[in-house]
Amino acid sequence: MILGVDYYPEHWENDEIERDFARMKEMGVNTIRIGEFAWHMLEKEEGQFDFSYWDDVLDKAENAGLDVIFGTPTATFPAWLSRRYPEVHSEDIHGQTRVFGGRRQYCFNSAKYRELSERLVRKLVSHYSKRKSIIAWQADNEFGHEGSDMCWCEKCESAFRKFLEKKYGDIDSLNKEYGTIFWGQTYNSFDEIVLPKETITVHNPSLLLDHFRFRSNSVEEFARVQLNAIRECKGELQVVTHNFSGGFFEKAFDFGKIADQLDIVSYDNYPVWGGLKEPVSPAHTAMAHDFMRCLKDRSFLIVEQLMGAQGHDIIGYLPRPLQSAMWSWQALSRGCSGMLFFRWRAMDRGQEQFCLGIIDHNDREGRKFREAKGVFEKAASIGSGxxxxxKSEVAVVYDYDNIWSWRIQRASAMFDFTTEMIRLYRPFHRMNASTDVIPANRDFGGYKVVAVPVMQLIDEDLSERLKKFASQGGTVIFSYRAGIKKRNNNVHRGIVSPGLISDLAGISILESESLQQGQDARLIGTDGSTGSCSVWRDMVDAVDAEVLYRYDDPFYKDKACITVNRYGKGLVYYVGGGADDLTMDTMAREIAEGAGLTTHASPEGLELVFRTMDCEDHLFYMNHTGKAVTYEGEEIGPFASGEFQPVLNPAKYMD
Incomplete structure (x- = not known):
């Protein structure tokens, strides 16, 4: 099992390396991650490659019994490259060049940058292809992070035109699909199309969606060049990975398309970052792990696990004692099979002086050292397990075209896609029901419940697969604005919302409205309960469906917000607004009982994950609260985490 730290030996004097390695071994480290920002050290001048420093580091690592994940350093290019080839730089939306000095300033469509990156990668990987200590190559670093997935330069504009010409074949087809007759925007040729920079009002929604698809394709192709180079040059036993950043639903590329090119997915896990007064919710972090696990439907690595306070300029929340260990255990319980803490030692210079790790600037082995050591000791006892x-019974689905469609037209100023994903994910997380987070084109067979948050782009293929799933006894949950658009980001014409799933949901929607900050719509359940919704509300007419909640509104008291429809052997729920947590919890409990989901009741803030590993049952726990809680007669301390030994009442957790 990979247990390690992110290490930057080039930041320190050479005589400190062996001391660092000795301390790492004491902590339980067996793997280090190195090299990802070392382009200048490897190629100080163009074409002059020097691997001597890293040869020495690897010799020392091998002598210490440490394996290595080596990062290709293409996320930060050297100053000589910037000066000699200024065309590799990306541009912001205002046409300003992103100058040398930060990171990821390259344009994904720069042929020169692809050429120089590929040459470096081939030289580096070939040089170390026979090093048994190198167990993995990490391509680049956090593709597209920090806004680097968007570039507005002439290279991108030319590539965008070629992308559209390849897709549509002729300009008349594009004009028809886009509806460019509106506002008199008809094109005579692809050369007239410009990148959608700032303009008066807004750009065409279909053009904007194609632009996101083009951006994703640009990242995919850049990654493909580098990953192919690694595969052609690497050793037989060396695997290929990439460390994805968080915020995956806010990026302009489909993570799944990159994951398809990897042997194993890696993730950088930061439940809190600079400027945040508190961590994101436990459900948010859990959903991220479920997303990463499902990219390749297998375990994943975490190559940056937060340990200390973080921030480039604004320092964030300080993880409380045992809290980082608890986040580590949460990741391990949800599919992480190898973990490296970020970082071994805090740097005293440069942009990340305030990114703290295991060892702070004082160079002392303190609480965080002991905490990380405890994680490694517990994790090693399970190892390959x-x-x-x-195996999950619930799936929450997403589609990047749909995500980008929402970014193009938010419909409500209060809309946030990740929030709406969590709205349907959180109630099942609260019941400790194992959940997958999968793309909408996956097979739904094997699940009992499929949740489809704010899926406004629903085509015939998806609607038919959902109908088949429900007819065979599955439960489907839709939330608002479902099915209103076609795949090209244009609204359906001539059919009533929710479009192709109207008969599946047993409803029709003729009117809707967005809700603003502080504006909630009150709900009344048919059982007398009350609730509210925010962000949006569909005025739902129940055609075949049963009404669960109506609006408490004198103008719309005959309109439903939440309905359930019997479809074949299954049930289909429609939630026509951003329903409050209590309402969603109530509905989810009803769904869980009806679908026969395996759930585990626990005190508020105590997350439980039940898994079978190598034919043995395991029940993991994470206390996300700063106070002790009691479960099954056992007291679990603040931010405590681990595994119940033995599993408490195992029959209780089995179907």
Missing amino acids: FESKM
Whole structure:
């Protein structure tokens, strides 16, 4: 099992390396991650490659019994490259060049940058292809992070035109699909199309969606060049990975398209970052792990696990004692099979002086050292068991075209896609029901419940697969604005919302409205309960469906917000607004009982994950609160985490 730290030996004097390695071994480290920002050290001048420094580091690592994940350093290019080839730089939306000095300033469509990156990668990987200590190559670093997935330069504009010409073949087809007759925007040729920079009002929604698809394709192709180079040059036993950043639903590329090119997915896990007064919710972090696990439907690595306070300029929340260990255990329980803490030692210079790690600037082995050591000791006792496949009964689905469609037209100023994903994910997380987060084109067979948050782009293929799933006894949950658009980001014409799933949901919607900050719509349940919704509300007419909640509104008291429809052997729920947590919890409990989901009741803030590993049952716990809680007669301290030994009442957790 990979247990390690992110290490930057080039930041320190050479005589400190062996001391660092000795301390790492004491902590339980067996793997280090190195090299990802070392382009200048490897190629100080163009074409002059020097691997001597890293040869020495690897010799020392091998002598210490440490394995290595080596990062290709293409996320930060050297100053000589910037000066000699200024055309590799990306541009912001205002046409300003992103100058040398930060990171990821390259344009994904720069042929020169692809050429120089590929040459470096081939030289580096070939040089170390026979090093047994190098167990993995990490391509680049956090593709597209920090806004680097968007570039507005002439290279991108030319590539965008070619992308559209390849897709549509002729300009008349594009004009028809886009509806460019509106506002008199008809094109005579692809050369007239410009990148959608700032303009008066807004750009055409279909053009904007194609632009996101083009951006995703640009990242995919850049990654493909580098990953192919690694595969052609690497050693037989060396695997290929990439460390994805968080915020995956806010990026302009489909993570799944990159994951398809990897042997194993890696993730950088930061439940809190600079400027945040508190961590994101436990459900948010859990959903991220479920997303990463499902990219390749197998276990994943975490190559940056937060330990200390973080921030480039604004320092964030300080993880409380045992809290980082608890986040580590949460990741391990949800599919992580190898973990490296970020970082071994805090740097005293440069942009990340305030990114703290295991060892702070004082160079002392304190609480965080002991905390990380405890994680490694517990994790090592399970080892390869963490690679065991997880079986989930619930799936929450997403589609990047749909995500980008929402970014183009938010409909409500209060809309946030990730929030709406969590709105349907959180109630099942609260019941400790194992959940997958999968793309909408996956097979739904094997699940009992499929949740489809704010899926406004629903085509015939998806609608038919959902109908088949429900007819065979599955439960489907839709939330608002479902099915209103076609795949090209244009609204359906001539059919009533929710479009192709109207008969599946047993409803029709003729009117809707967005809700603004502080504006909630009150709900009344048919059982007398009350609730509210925010962000949006569909005025739902129940055609065949049963009404669960109506609006408490004198103008719309005959309109429903939440309905359920019997479809074949299954049930289909429609939630026509951003329903409050209590309402969603009530509905989810009803769904869980009806669908026969395996759930585990626990005190508020105590997350439980039940897994079978190598034919043995395991029940993991994470206390996300700063106070002790009691479960099954056992007291679990603040931010405590681990595994119940033995599993408490195992029959209780089995179907």
